[in-house]
Amino acid sequence: MIADIGGRQFAWGSRTYVMGIVNVTPDSFSGDGLGDDRAAAVAQGLRMVQEGADMVDVGGESTRPGHVPINVAEEISRTEDVVRRLSRESRVPVSIDTYKLEVAEAAVAAGATMLNDVWGLTRSPAMAELAARHGCALVLMHNQDGTEYAGDLMEEIKRFLRASVAIATQAGVPPERIMIDPGIGFGKTAEQNWEVMRRLHELRDLGQPVLIGTSRKSFIGKLLDLPVTERMEGTAATVTAAILRGADIVRVHDVREMMRVVRVADRMR
Numbered sequence: 548m549i550a551d552i553g554g555r556q557f558a559w560g561s562r563t564y565v566m567g568i569v570n571v572t573p574d575s576f577s578g579d580g581l582g583d584d585r586a587a588a589v590a591q592g593l594r595m596v597q598e599g600a601d602m603v604d605v606g607g608e609s610t611r612p613g614h615v616p617i618n619v620a621e622e623i624s625r626t627e628d629v630v631r632r633l634s635r636e637s638r639v640p641v642s643i644d645t646y647k648l649e650v651a652e653a654a655v656a657a658g659a660t661m662l663n664d665v666w667g668l669t670r671s672p673a674m675a676e677l678a679a680r681h682g683c684a685l686v687l688m689h690n691q692d693g694t695e696y697a698g699d700l701m702e703e704i705k706r707f708l709r710a711s712v713a714i715a716t717q718a719g720v721p722p723e724r725i726m727i728d729p730g731i732g733f734g735k736t737a738e739q740n741w742e743v744m745r746r747l748h749e750l751r752d753l754g755q756p757v758l759i760g761t762s763r764k765s766f767i768g769k770l771l772d773l774p775v776t777e778r779m780e781g782t783a784a785t786v787t788a789a790i791l792r793g794a795d796i797v798r799v800h801d802v803r804e805m806m807r808v809v810r811v812a813d814r815m816r
Contacts, residue, residue, distance in 0.1 A: 548560070548722075548723045548756070549723060550684065550721070550723040550724050550756075551682075552602070552640045552660055552661060552683075552684045552724065553602075553639070553640030553641070553660035553661070554660075555601075555638075555639065555640060557601075557756075559723070559756040559795050560795070562813050563790050563794060563795060563796065563797060563809045563812065563813050564601040564602065564795060564796045564797075565599060565600050565601050565602075565796070565797055565799060565802060565805060565806060565809060566600065566601065566602045566603065566604050566642065566758070566796055566797070566798040566799070567592065567595030567596070567598075567600035567602070567603045567604065567799065567800075567802045568603075568604055568606070568762065568798060568799065568800050569588050569591055569592045569595070569603055569604065569605045569606070569629065569633075570588075570606050570609070571585065571588045571605060571606065571607050571625040571626055571629055572606065572607060572608065572609045572625070585625075585628050585629050585632075588605070588629045589629055589632045589633060589636070592605070592629070592633045592637065592641075593633070593636060593637055594802075595802040596637045596638070596639050598802040598803040598806060599802060599803070599806040600639060600802045600806075601639055601640075601796075602639050602640045602641070602642055602661060602796075603633055603637070603639060603640075603641055603642065604642040604643075604644050604661075604663055604798060605626050605629050605630050605633065605641060605642065605643055605644060605654070605659075606626070606643075606644030606645070606663075607621075607622040607623075607624075607625035607626035607644075607645070607650070608622050608625075608645070610644075610665055610733070619647055619649045619650055622645065622647065622650045623649070623650055623653045626643060626645075626650065626653075626654060627653050627654065627657050628657070630643060630654045630657040630658055630659050631657035631658055633658075634657065634658025634659065634660075635658065640660045640661050640684070641654075641658060641659050641660065641661070642659060642660075642661035642662070642663045642684075642686065643655075643659045643661070643662060643663065644663045644665070645662070645663070645664070646664050646665055646666040646670045646671055646674075647670075647671060648671040648673050648674055648677065651671070651674050651677055652677060655677060655681050655683060659683070660681075660682070660683050660684065661683060661684045661685070661686065662674055662677070662678055662683055662684070662685050662686070663686040663688070664685065664686065664687060664688065665688045665690055665730070665733065666688070666690050667687040667688050667689060667690060667707060667708065667710075667711035668685075668687060668711050668714045668715065669690075669711070672714050672718075675714050675715045675717075675718035675720055676718045676719075678715070678718070678720050678724070679715075679718045679719035679720045682724075683720075683724070684724040684725070684726065685715050685720055685724060685725050685726065686726045686727075686728055686758055687708060687711040687712060687715065687725065687726070687727055687728065688727075688728035688729075688730045688733065689704045689707045689708055689711075689727075689728065689729050689730040689733070689734070690730050690733045690734050691707075691733075691734035692734065693734065694734060694735055694736045694739060696739075700735075700739055700742055700743070700746075701742070701743065701746045701749050701750075704729050704730070704743070704750075705749070705750065705752065705753060708727045708729075708750070708753060708755075709753060711727075712725055712727065712753065712755060722754070722755065723756075725755055725756075726755060726756045726757070726758045726795070726796060727750060727753060727755045727756070727757055727758070728757070728758045728759065728760065728798075729743050729747065729750060729757075729759070731743060731744070731759065731760055731761050731764060731766070732760075732764045732765065732766065737765070737766040737769050737770070740764070740766040741766065744761070744785060744788055744789065744792075747759065747788075747789055747792040747793065747794065748792040748793050750793070751793050756795040756796065757793060757794050757795050757796070758794070758795065758796040758797075758798060759785075759786075759789040759794045759796070759797055759798070760797075760798035760799075761782060761785035761786065761789065761797075762782050762786075762797075762798060762799040762800045762801070762805075763775050763778045763782055763800055764778075767781035767782060767785065768781075779801060779804060782799065782800075782801070782805070783804070783805065783808045786799065786805055786808050786809065786812065787808060787811070787812040787815075790809065790812035790813060790816055791812060791815065791816055797809065
């Protein structure tokens with residue numbers, strides 16, 4: 548399955564692709580939020596591309612537990628120019644990390660060719676129509692309020708993602724442009740995150756490219772009893788495990804180091 552995203556070809560299954568994270572926020576859980584420094588955000592994104600990132604994901608609102616929501620105007624103000632400059636100055640697809648239609652519309656107008664929705668179109672189903680209209684790719688993530696599941700964890704995640712994919716395809720988004728993300732750290736306890744990691748291969752049943760985001764997350768920190776600044780090795784281990792279980796894209800903060808991990812894991816796979 549081959550997808551054209553932002554003028555670049557992505558052959559799913561041929562190798563693992565790397566998405567670099569650019570947080571234009573003052574309160575990112577990972578400690579890398581750049582606040583209102585748009586120039587620093589652009590420089591970070593361009594450095595990630597130089598280090599090998601296949602795409603960059605720009606976010607203007609933290610999604611960490613306990614985050615303070617911001618309004619649409621503020622989110623657009625943080626992200627619009629960063630997306631525009633990265634789209635112009637790099638040759639990789641630029642993604643906007645948002646679940647708000649208005650923010651996504653502004654980002655697409657600024658050059659974004661991917662929409663990364665942490666609520667899997669459940670908050671803004673019209674984002675699917677936006678993606679279809681402009682030829683954008685979609686990342687659909689599983690999410691929920693709370694950590695209680697009515698049935699088997701992975702079956703519930705798959706049920707949610709099937710419904711999200713159905714919304715996207717019915718809106719006209721080609722299947723090869725729809726990626727699914729099990730949502731590590733979202734609506735899950737630390738142990739549930741580890742279960743998702745162990746059973747990640749089960750997502751292949753849905754027939755979509757799989758994106759995984761474990762970088763620096765708290766389930767690693769809890770296991771190792773380490774702060775966010777010391778989770779590089781733990782992240783590398785989860786990236787390797789995810790690739791060996793079929794991940795197509797890994798979303799990371801430390802592109803240079805994780806590119807090396809990906810090359811080794813791909814060789815093993």
